[in-house]
Amino acid sequence: MPEIRKDPxxxxxxxxxxxxxxxxxxxxxxxxxxQEPSDCAFCPGNESQTPPxxxxxxxxxxxxxxKIRAVQNKYPALISNEPTLESADGIxxxxxxxxxxxxxxxxxxxxxxxxxxxxxxxxxxxEVYVSRIxxxxxxxxxxxxxxxxxxxRNAGATLVHPHSQIIGMPMVPIRVVQEIDGAENYFxxxxxxxxxxxxxxxxxxxxxxVGENREFMALEPYASRFSFETWIIPKQHSxxxxxxxxxxxxxxxxxxxxxxxxxxxxLEDLSYNLVIHTMPVHDPAVKHYHWxxxxxxxxxxxxxxxxxxxFYINAVSPEDAAHTLNSGKKYxx
Amino acid sequence: MPEIRKDPxxxxxxxxxxxxxxxxxxxxxxxxxxQEPSDCAFCPGNESQTPPxxxxxxxxxxxxxxKIRAVQNKYPALISNEPTLESADGIxxxxxxxxxxxxxxxxxxxxxxxxxxxxxxxxxxxEVYVSRIxxxxxxxxxxxxxxxxxxxRNAGATLVHPHSQIIGMPMVPIRVVQEIDGAENYFxxxxxxxxxxxxxxxxxxxxxxVGENREFMALEPYASRFSFETWIIPKQHSxxxxxxxxxxxxxxxxxxxxxxxxxxxxLEDLSYNLVIHTMPVHDPAVKHYHWxxxxxxxxxxxxxxxxxxxFYINAVSPEDAAHTLNSGKKYxx
Numbered sequence: 001m002p003e004i005r006k007d008p009x010x011x012x013x014x015x016x017x018x019x020x021x022x023x024x025x026x027x028x029x030x031x032x033x034x035q036e037p038s039d040c041a042f043c044p045g046n047e048s049q050t051p052p053x054x055x056x057x058x059x060x061x062x063x064x065x066x067k068i069r070a071v072q073n074k075y076p077a078l079i080s081n082e083p084t085l086e087s088a089d090g091i092x093x094x095x096x097x098x099x100x101x102x103x104x105x106x107x108x109x110x111x112x113x114x115x116x117x118x119x120x121x122x123x124x125x126x127e128v129y130v131s132r133i134x135x136x137x138x139x140x141x142x143x144x145x146x147x148x149x150x151x152x153r154n155a156g157a158t159l160v161h162p163h164s165q166i167i168g169m170p171m172v173p174i175r176v177v178q179e180i181d182g183a184e185n186y187f188x189x190x191x192x193x194x195x196x197x198x199x200x201x202x203x204x205x206x207x208x209x210v211g212e213n214r215e216f217m218a219l220e221p222y223a224s225r226f227s228f229e230t231w232i233i234p235k236q237h238s239x240x241x242x243x244x245x246x247x248x249x250x251x252x253x254x255x256x257x258x259x260x261x262x263x264x265x266x267l268e269d270l271s272y273n274l275v276i277h278t279m280p281v282h283d284p285a286v287k288h289y290h291w292x293x294x295x296x297x298x299x300x301x302x303x304x305x306x307x308x309x310x311f312y313i314n315a316v317s318p319e320d321a322a323h324t325l326n327s328g329k330k331y332x333x
Numbered sequence: 334m335p336e337i338r339k340d341p342x343x344x345x346x347x348x349x350x351x352x353x354x355x356x357x358x359x360x361x362x363x364x365x366x367x368q369e370p371s372d373c374a375f376c377p378g379n380e381s382q383t384p385p386x387x388x389x390x391x392x393x394x395x396x397x398x399x400k401i402r403a404v405q406n407k408y409p410a411l412i413s414n415e416p417t418l419e420s421a422d423g424i425x426x427x428x429x430x431x432x433x434x435x436x437x438x439x440x441x442x443x444x445x446x447x448x449x450x451x452x453x454x455x456x457x458x459x460e461v462y463v464s465r466i467x468x469x470x471x472x473x474x475x476x477x478x479x480x481x482x483x484x485x486r487n488a489g490a491t492l493v494h495p496h497s498q499i500i501g502m503p504m505v506p507i508r509v510v511q512e513i514d515g516a517e518n519y520f521x522x523x524x525x526x527x528x529x530x531x532x533x534x535x536x537x538x539x540x541x542x543v544g545e546n547r548e549f550m551a552l553e554p555y556a557s558r559f560s561f562e563t564w565i566i567p568k569q570h571s572x573x574x575x576x577x578x579x580x581x582x583x584x585x586x587x588x589x590x591x592x593x594x595x596x597x598x599x600l601e602d603l604s605y606n607l608v609i610h611t612m613p614v615h616d617p618a619v620k621h622y623h624w625x626x627x628x629x630x631x632x633x634x635x636x637x638x639x640x641x642x643x644f645y646i647n648a649v650s651p652e653d654a655a656h657t658l659n660s661g662k663k664y665x666x
Contacts, residue, residue, distance in 0.1 A: 003650075007556035008527050009515040014556040015646045018653065077646045091534045092555045146644065175643025178511075182342040194341050201424045222425045223340035223347040275642055309608055310508025311479065312347045313410045317336075320351065 002078055002097030004171070005089075012174040015097060017077045037110040041074070042161035044108045050074060054102060055131060057124050067121065068128050069105045070166075076101035077167060084141040084170040100136050100168035104128055110161050113151075115260035122253035126244065129166065129276070133242040136168035137281040144172045144280050147241070152271025154298040164274075172280050179277065180289050187288035195290035198222075199233055208318045210325045211258045215251035218259045220318030220325075225296075225306065227316035228267060228325070230259055232293040241278040241291040256293070262325040263297055271298040335411055335430030337504070338422075345507040348430060350410045370443040374407070375494035377441045383407060387435060388464060390457050400454065401461055402438045403499075409434035410500060417474040417503040433469050433501035437461055443494050446484075448593035455586035459577065462499065462609070466575040469501035470614040477505045477613045480574070485604025487631040497607075505613050512610065513622050520621035528623035531555075532566055541651045543658045544591045548584035551592045553651030553658075558629075558639065560649035561600060561658070563592055565626040574611040574624040589626070595658040596630055604631040 002017035041049035050071040057068040078099030086095045106125050107117060114122060133145045149164035150157040186194040202209055202219045210230060211218035218232045232255055234248070244252065264270050278291040306312045316331075324331050335350035374382035383404045390401040411432030419428045439458050440450060447455060466478045482497035483490040519527040535542055535552045543563060544551035551565045565588055567581070577585065597603050611624040639645045649664075657664050 005556040223338040
């Protein structure tokens with residue numbers, strides 16, 4: 001049973017999920033970085049290797065076949081159907097690991113990357129996220145839902161088949177609290193949403209913009225922690241990702257396809273983490289916080305020191321990154 | 334010239350140091366992960382390839398030979414002799430990259446790891462840190478000095494020859510501010526230093542202790558973010574690492590040697606970041622904060638998702654990690 005433990009200094013919660021520790025042989029297979037489609041639990045024909053589907057988008061022209069499948073994670077970081085109990089453990093505090101952990105299998109095709117899907121398909125992936133968040137929200141005790149995608153070994157992915165993960169948790173992660181607090185402080189000082197202000201400022205200078213359509217803007221943030229870090233921001237103020245309309249999801253899909261394509265063209269062996277930053281599911285809409293997507297490429301040669309220290313050194317300025325992405329050139333050539 | 338940029342949401346400072354971006358060919362060499370001692374700028378005979386030495390510990394029995402050498406970093410993240418100026422950049426804020434960035438070459442031997450040095454040698458490495466911090470402290474504008482060591486490719490090291498880095502910076506990193514604030518909150522609630530309290534609690538249960546001597550305790554922290562994360566805490570309350578006496582440095586060296594040896598025995602292909610957490614250099618001693626060392630092993634198969642999200646899932650409980658380290662067994666066997 002996973003346990004959620006609170007760090008007594010920072011107040012941050014850490015999920016200790018020993019059941020997730022795979023056996024060493026599996027690690028060695030993963031070291032090779034690729035598995036055969038025939039062995040892949042996410043490929044068509046192997047559906048019995050995953051827990052039953054929670055949500056299925058069928059293929060249009062192939063009766064019985066699926067296009068997108070959401071299932072429970074087989075090695076969950078959190079487990080549902082448990083009431084959330086906080087308890088003392090000596091001077092420390094812990095919670096039982098009550099929560100939900102799902103996997104969205106984005107395509108039946110083992111090697112099809114998100115940027116190679118058509119925009120309509122990507123739109124449906126985002127609509128599955130919206131739908132699963134709205135389902136998780138109904139479960140007792142769920143306070144925050146995090147949607148993320150790890151792609152490539154340097155980003156911590158252990159499976160090749162394109163997939164994303166959704167975790168519903170009984171507390172709001174400290175970094176989310178800090179982000180919302182930071183945005184609130186900005187609002188109190190300037191009476192403007194910091195993300196709306198960023199979008200306005202970037203439009204003025206143009207030098208960090210890497211994509212824009214009717215509803216979204218993509219930019220290399222001013223204080224990028226990672227080389228080629230890219231944010232996708234809705235142009236209309238909006239707090240909760242899960243309120244995204246099907247029409248907006250279409251514009252989102254189109255900019256995500258464009259940006260992942262640009263990153264793929266400019267960076268060799270692209271690995272990235274994509275995280276949706278959004279409000280806690282039960283909090284009301286506010287003027288100071290604005291949902292957005294952060295894509296953090298993990299260049300294989302970049303130092304990992306920043307991990308866990310909060311201290312970042314970035315060797316590629318966001319202006320240079322934007323210039324490279326917009327030129328369609330390979331980085332470093 | 335490096336630039337320090339402030340994230341408008343979190344208030345965190347990021348160093349954008351484009352000069353540090355090495356050329357692609359060098360990256361590819363580094364990809365191979367090992368360079369020949371003859372090409373290594375840190376090996377004896379190649380001293381002219383580094384900036385001049387700032388501090389040298391000579392070898393006892395070999396006149397003219399060095400044992401430890403501190404030099405300026407050839408690719409500095411921050412550059413000295415510049416006054417620190419904060420300025421607006423549209424809606425953002427930046428500082429020029431005024432500061433100091435040094436490298437401590439820990440041994441003349443290309444392949445000798447810290448745990449293989451004798452304890453007296455390690456003690457001298459720590460004394461060099463103390464001495465360099467006390468020197469940096471005298472420079473105008475330096476508010477915080479961070480000492481860290483990246484070992485192994487998974488931890489972001491780009492050079493094989495054992496070395497550590499010292500960065501003197503014109504601001505206190507946000508994570509340090511948060512750590513000291515968290516410790517102060519704990520003190521206000523319980524009238525005890527949280528780190529002293531952790532040491533007492535761990536002594537009571539014993540299950541997370543991995544080493545102890547007269548002056549230091551080593552433990553797997555209760556809410557470990559990383560598998561086999563290990564902290565080394567002085568048993569006497571102390572805020573500033575740079576006040577460590579030569580006698581204490583001896584005890585510190587001995588426990589560091591023991592712990593790195595245990596990690597090496599239990600983990601294959603050990604990569605780690607070692608960071609000294611200490612008070613800002615000009616802040617007075619306080620009752621609520623306690624310097625310590627955090628060692629974060631980077632197991633090659635652990636997800637990198639936590640990087641930059643603050644959300645941690647740890648697949649090895651600290652109790653299991655302590656048991657493995659104390660048994661001297663290989664993890665996973």
